[in-house]
Amino acid sequence: MAATLALFLLFATATAILLLHLVVTAQAFRNQQHGRSRYRVPETLSSSPPYASCVGLFPADLRLLPCFAVSTSSSSSSPQLYDACLKVACAGEQWCALPACGHAFHAVCVDQWLARAAACPICRAAVSISMS
Known part of the structure; x- marks a missing residue:
């Protein structure tokens, strides 16, 4: 009787x-057929970025940023010069x-x-280049 019960439990567990293996495999196959994957970015996120900082500026736009040369007096006293690269x-x-x-x-x-990224490294404000 005990051997029969053990054999039944072994068969039920197997x-x-x-x-369980068949259900997991079928679910993975179904997701692959419908183009969904748990490791793929959804189409809504990959096709249109939700904010401007996902996309960088073009080199032509970068040349239109207002640039200036630092003078000796402004480098020591101007609190407006923030430095993202930690250089003096x-x-x-x-500077731009x-x-x-x-x-x-x-x-x-x-x-x-x-x-x-088209955003300020400090405050994350969107950077747009005006053609004026």
């Missing part, structure tokens, strides 16, 4: 594992100011940032 502003360096928020950065550093 059947349950097989059914030196006289004669080329972002039109929306007024934050200023080394031209080379901010160009690299804005090529990837």
Whole structure:
């Protein structure tokens, strides 16, 4: 009697594992057929970015940013020069100011940032270039 019960439990466990495997495989196959995957970005997110910081600026737009050279007096006393790359502003360096928020950065550093994201590295304000 005990051997029969043990054999029945073994068969029931094997059947349950097989059914679970079939259900998981069928669900994965169904998601693949419908173009859905738990590891793929949904179409609504990949086709249209919800905010401007997902898309960088073009090189032609980067050249239109207002740039200025740092003078000796402004590099030591101006609180408006924020530095995202953690370098000190030196006289004669080329800096760019972002039109929306007024934050200023080394031209080379901010160009690299804005090529990837059209937003200020400090306050995340959207950067748009006006053609005036």
